[in-house]
Amino acid sequence: MNKDLRPIIWNDSEKKLVLIDQRKLPNELVYFECKNYKDVCFAIKDMVVRGAPAIGVAAAYGMALAELNGEDMEKAYLELKKTRPTAVNLFWALEKIIAAKNSGKSLLDEAKLIHEEDIELCRKIGEIGEVLIDDFDTILTHCNAGALATSAYGTALSVIRFAHYNGKKINVLSDETRPRLQGAKLTCFELNYENIPVKAICDNTAGFMMSKGLVDKIIVGADRILSDYHVFNKIGTYSLAILAKYHNIPFYVAAPYSTFDFESKLEDIVIEERSESEVTHIDNVRIVAEGVSAYNFAFDCTPPELITGIITEKEIIYPNK
Numbered sequence: 001m002n003k004d005l006r007p008i009i010w011n012d013s014e015k016k017l018v019l020i021d022q023r024k025l026p027n028e029l030v031y032f033e034c035k036n037y038k039d040v041c042f043a044i045k046d047m048v049v050r051g052a053p054a055i056g057v058a059a060a061y062g063m064a065l066a067e068l069n070g071e072d073m074e075k076a077y078l079e080l081k082k083t084r085p086t087a088v089n090l091f092w093a094l095e096k097i098i099a100a101k102n103s104g105k106s107l108l109d110e111a112k113l114i115h116e117e118d119i120e121l122c123r124k125i126g127e128i129g130e131v132l133i134d135d136f137d138t139i140l141t142h143c144n145a146g147a148l149a150t151s152a153y154g155t156a157l158s159v160i161r162f163a164h165y166n167g168k169k170i171n172v173l174s175d176e177t178r179p180r181l182q183g184a185k186l187t188c189f190e191l192n193y194e195n196i197p198v199k200a201i202c203d204n205t206a207g208f209m210m211s212k213g214l215v216d217k218i219i220v221g222a223d224r225i226l227s228d229y230h231v232f233n234k235i236g237t238y239s240l241a242i243l244a245k246y247h248n249i250p251f252y253v254a255a256p257y258s259t260f261d262f263e264s265k266l267e268d269i270v271i272e273e274r275s276e277s278e279v280t281h282i283d284n285v286r287i288v289a290e291g292v293s294a295y296n297f298a299f300d301c302t303p304p305e306l307i308t309g310i311i312t313e314k315e316i317i318y319p320n321k
């Protein structure tokens with residue numbers, strides 16, 4: 001990476017967690033400091049930090065802060081666990097921290113390890129996945145599955161990054177991703193930061209562009225992947241996968257194994273429902289008539305038959321072969 005975009009920084013001398021405040025991008029690149037686990041809970045709930053792997057890493061540091069501050073560890077664990085329900089990396093990281101605690105390890109060391117490992121996993125996803133990308137491909141992505149959603153590189157955007165680093169001339173289309181606009185606000189910022197060609201499109205433009213032959217591949221991230229390869233990801237992913245199938249466009253998911261949930265069944269998964277105001281308002285301005293309410297499901301589920309391949313840090317899985 002020519003310019004290093006790291007959303008999560010541990011400040012060892014001051015024993016605090018420093019996060020890029022993703023609520024403020026792209027207009028301001030400012031940081032949010034967490035001095036205790038409650039600050040971390042707020043940061044995850046309010047989406048200062050977001051994206052499945054990044055949430056897991058932040059929660060691990062939240063537990064480390066609780067230990068350093070002599071706070072009630074059980075309370076910290078339960079409160080962190082409640083911050084967001086769908087991305088499995090949160091629970092995965094908290095279980096790793098509990099295992100470290102039970103074996104008498106330092107929680108800060110464990111959090112640093114989870115953080116470092118996530119960087120490596122994302123790098124490998126990029127290296128493995130970039131073989132799927134051809135010179136002059138136009139790749140559509142949804143939400144932000146980039147460096148900002150992980151510790152570095154990203155998942156879907158790591159594949160895109162490595163194709164670019166390897167000299168492939170690619171173009172990226174970034175769905176705006178209503179309601180929180182992670183595609184418009186974060187993916188466009190992140191790719192432009194590294195001079196990777198990107199154009200923003202409205203969510204409802206994707207089908208039209210596919211029908212015109214203007215999309216070669218689709219790559220998205222994941223918040224949870226079940227053992228039968230059902231993929232939970234940002235709301236709108238399912239619609240894109242159906243459109244991709246209709247237009248015969250390869251549809252890839254990129255995620256580390258920390259995003260796999262080998263235990264839960266489809267019906268067990270809780271889809272996060274966020275505040276209606278994220279739909280009824282844009283940047284605090286009401287756009288839906290007063291008195292009208294809204295649905296705000298944050299994620300949806302894409303079945304394996306719509307998925308061409310799942311790119312992990314170990315291999316590419318083909319659910320339908």
Ligand SMILES: CSC[C@@H](O)[C@@H](O)C(=O)COP(=O)(O)O
Pocket residue numbers: 050051052053087142143144145146149150154155156182220221222223233234235298
């Ligand atoms: C590498 S991040 C993968 C997913 O977490 C990402 O696609 C996504 O859905 C993020 O949702 P968010 O609500 O912004 O946390």
